[in-house]
Amino acid sequence: xxxxxxxxxxxxxxxxxxxxxxxxxxxxxxxxxxxxxxxxxxxxxxxxxxxxxxxxxxxxxxxxxxxxxxxxxxxxxxxxxxxxxxxxxxxxxxxxxxxxxxxxxxxxxxxxxxxxxxxxxxxxxxxxxxxxxxxxxxxxxxxxxxxxxxxxxxxxxxxxxxxxxxxxxxxxxxxxxxxxxxxxxxxxxxxxxxxxxxxxxxxxxxxxxxxxxxxxxxxxxxxxxxxxxxxxxxxxxxxxxxxxxxxxxxxxxxxxxxxxxxxxxxxxxxxxxxxxxxxxxxxxxxxxx
Amino acid sequence: xxxxxxxxxxxxxxxxxxxxxxxxxxxxxxxxxxxxxxxxxxxxxxxxxxxxxxxxxxxxxxxxxxxxxxxxxxxxxxxxxxxxxxxxxxxxxxxxxxxxxxxxxxxxxxxxxxxxxxxxxxxxxxxxxxxxxxxxxxxxxxxxxxxxxxxxxxxxxxxxxxxxxxxxxxxxxxxxxxxxxxxxxxxxxxxxxxxxxxxxxxxxxxxxxxxxxxxxxxxxxxxxxxxxxxxxxxxxxxxxxxxxxxxxxxxxxxxxxxxxxxxxxxxxxxxxxxxxxxxxxxxxx
Numbered sequence: 001x002x003x004x005x006x007x008x009x010x011x012x013x014x015x016x017x018x019x020x021x022x023x024x025x026x027x028x029x030x031x032x033x034x035x036x037x038x039x040x041x042x043x044x045x046x047x048x049x050x051x052x053x054x055x056x057x058x059x060x061x062x063x064x065x066x067x068x069x070x071x072x073x074x075x076x077x078x079x080x081x082x083x084x085x086x087x088x089x090x091x092x093x094x095x096x097x098x099x100x101x102x103x104x105x106x107x108x109x110x111x112x113x114x115x116x117x118x119x120x121x122x123x124x125x126x127x128x129x130x131x132x133x134x135x136x137x138x139x140x141x142x143x144x145x146x147x148x149x150x151x152x153x154x155x156x157x158x159x160x161x162x163x164x165x166x167x168x169x170x171x172x173x174x175x176x177x178x179x180x181x182x183x184x185x186x187x188x189x190x191x192x193x194x195x196x197x198x199x200x201x202x203x204x205x206x207x208x209x210x211x212x213x214x215x216x217x218x219x220x221x222x223x224x225x226x227x228x229x230x231x232x233x234x235x236x237x238x239x240x241x242x243x244x245x246x247x248x249x250x251x252x253x254x255x256x257x258x259x260x261x262x263x264x265x266x267x268x269x270x271x272x273x274x275x276x277x278x279x280x281x282x283x284x285x286x287x288x289x
Numbered sequence: 290x291x292x293x294x295x296x297x298x299x300x301x302x303x304x305x306x307x308x309x310x311x312x313x314x315x316x317x318x319x320x321x322x323x324x325x326x327x328x329x330x331x332x333x334x335x336x337x338x339x340x341x342x343x344x345x346x347x348x349x350x351x352x353x354x355x356x357x358x359x360x361x362x363x364x365x366x367x368x369x370x371x372x373x374x375x376x377x378x379x380x381x382x383x384x385x386x387x388x389x390x391x392x393x394x395x396x397x398x399x400x401x402x403x404x405x406x407x408x409x410x411x412x413x414x415x416x417x418x419x420x421x422x423x424x425x426x427x428x429x430x431x432x433x434x435x436x437x438x439x440x441x442x443x444x445x446x447x448x449x450x451x452x453x454x455x456x457x458x459x460x461x462x463x464x465x466x467x468x469x470x471x472x473x474x475x476x477x478x479x480x481x482x483x484x485x486x487x488x489x490x491x492x493x494x495x496x497x498x499x500x501x502x503x504x505x506x507x508x509x510x511x512x513x514x515x516x517x518x519x520x521x522x523x524x525x526x527x528x529x530x531x532x533x534x535x536x537x538x539x540x541x542x543x544x545x546x547x548x549x550x551x552x553x554x555x556x557x558x559x560x561x562x563x564x565x566x567x568x569x570x571x572x573x574x
Contacts, residue, residue, distance in 0.1 A: 014387040014388075014390055014392045015387075015392070017383045017384065017386050017387035018383070018384050018387035018388075018392070018398060020380055020383060021380045021381075021383065021384040021398075021402060021444065021448070022398060022401065024380060024437075024440060024441060024444065025401050025402055025404075025405055025441060025444075026401075027437070028413070028417060028437040028438055028440070028441040029404065029405055029408060029413055029416075029441045030401075031416070031420060032412075032413055032415075032416025032417045032419065032420050032438075033408070033412060033413070033416050034416075035416045035419045035420045035423075035424065036412065036415055036416045036419060039419050039423060042423075049423065088306065088309070091299055091302050091303075091306075092302070092303050092306045094299060095296075095299040095300065095302070095303045096303070099295070099296050099299055099300075109303070112307060113307075113310065116310055116311065116314060118498075118543055118546035118547060118550065119314060119539060119542065119543045119546070120502050120519075120520065120523065120539065120542050120543075121502055121504060121520070122504060122520055122523045122524055122527075123317070123523065123535070123536075123538075123539035123542065123543075124313065124314070126317075126523075126527070126531065126535060126536075126539070127313035127314055127316065127317040127536075127539070128313050129330070129531065130313075130316050130317065130320055130330055130331050130332070131312065131313050131316055133331060135331045135332065136331065136332075137312075137316050137332065140332055168309060168310065168313065171310075172310070200295065221407075225407055225409060226409070228409065229409020229410065229411045229412065229505070231411060231505070232504060232505070232524070235527070236527050246409075246411045246505075249411055249415055250411075250508070253415065253418070253509065258419060258422075258423060261415060262415070262419065265411070265412055265415050265416070268409070268411070268412065269412060272409070276407075
């Protein structure tokens with residue numbers, strides 16, 4: 001057999017290998033998202049929807065306090081949860097990635113962080129109800145410790161409960177990437193800075209934090225994408241008081257208002273695209289990895 | 290030195306962090322042993338019992354609290370997860386194999402695939418149901434439309450796992466096989482596949498567990514009540530009053546996940562041991 005036939009044979013056509021994947025993603029991801037944009041311009045009547053192009057649903061979205069409110073609530077909750085996951089996750093990542101000397105221990109700690117994900121997502125959300133309720137665990141403990149004299153009622157079925165729930169569910173996505181980046185820092189740089197007389201604060205802000213930034217960005221992208229697309233946590237923990245864009249989509253589809261659901265979907269896509277683009281501005285991930 | 294002070298503080302912080310992470314699940318587990326059928330989903334525990342576990346398996350006399358409608362939903366979810374696992378692993382292995390050599394547009398294709406794990410389920414779910422419902426006019430089912438969206442979500446994970454494995458793969462064994470005149474397909478089956486099998490197992494595990502727990506995609510793409518998967522059945526109980534039976538069910542599904550993880554661990558251990566044995570035989574020879 002000549003070299004040429006061997007080469008031809010082993011090529012087995014990358015095109016044929018990759019084609020099924022491309023087709024699948026095009027048909028079941030690209031076309032559906034294009035459909036959302038398309039249907040957002042359809043004409044919606046009470047019982048029906050027809051492909052006659054109109055801007056009616058778009059006008060209705062921007063004229064309604066409910067929908068605009070949902071957009072702002074989505075952005076507000078996203079920003080709060082993003083800040084909370086970062087603030088709560090970073091010290092953990094710092095310990096796991098930098099302060100733990102043994103590789104085994106830091107792996108064990110990371111695995112312990114991931115184990116809760118083996119419980120179904122919806123059950124994890126639901127588990128916050130007996131924690132936060134008026135007769136919930138947090139109130140019971142605070143009452144026993146005499147910190148409060150009456151149970152706190154704002155803990156459950158408010159925006160706060162949604163924020164607490166989402167922070168717990170998503171903070172691990174912040175811890176992982178940051179701990180990974182911190183683990184890659186060359187300890188000699190820190191030692192050198194220390195020998196030159198730099199205090200921990202200075203070392204942190206001048207060396208550790210900038211080097212961990214790509215991890216922060218990756219974590220922030222994970223958390224942002226998931227929080228912006230949420231509707232189950234807000235539905236289950238706010239008693240339907242907190243409406244995110246995701247909740248609007250679910251309700252609209254439930255009442256067969258496809259055009260309005262699509263408008264909300266397009267707006268959600270645009271918000272998400274802007275958020276990801278902004279994060280990628282901060283750090284050029286391709287260069288870092 | 291500050292780190293001597295900082296380290297213990299951070300260690301205490303991490304313990305608090307883990308309490309925050311695990312707290313709700315501990316509480317849920319304790320409450321799943323609440324007395325039934327009158328005990329509510331809150332403290333205090335009136336009496337420890339296994340009532341709610343028995344109720345899930347239909348071992349209790351009928352009461353005012355309906356048992357969870359999970360039986361058929363569980364089977365649907367398992368079948369769907371299995372279908373998704375096989376399809377996305379096959380697609381993932383094929384695509385990663387294609388990525389071993391540069392081809393035109395490979396970076397566009399890479400982002401196209403990886404986008405699938407980033408796009409929220411609300412959007413792909415909504416889009417797919419629009420496509421099926423309003424344009425094609427076909428019915429949505431868990432084994433058609435929902436299956437398609439599940440694969441579009443899990444296939445990127447399988448692809449990335451296989452890409453990582455194949456990046457570290459030594460191609461010279463394949464070349465040896467080809468130069469001996471073995472056909473590419475046989476080479477793949479007899480040489481490449483056994484070597485990348487640990488990666489294939491991980492890809493399968495990812496796809497199966499992600500699909501089993503997938504909720505937003507199924508909510509939009511799975512159609513009516515005869516099409517409920519497990520997460521949809523659980524979601525259905527949210528609207529009405531919750532009872533400790535859902536907590537007991539949460540504990541059981543977590544145990545199931547651990548069983549799955551153990552099977553994965555055992556298979557992984559076996560395949561690593563076999564590889565080591567083979568390597569040793571070669572050394573002796």
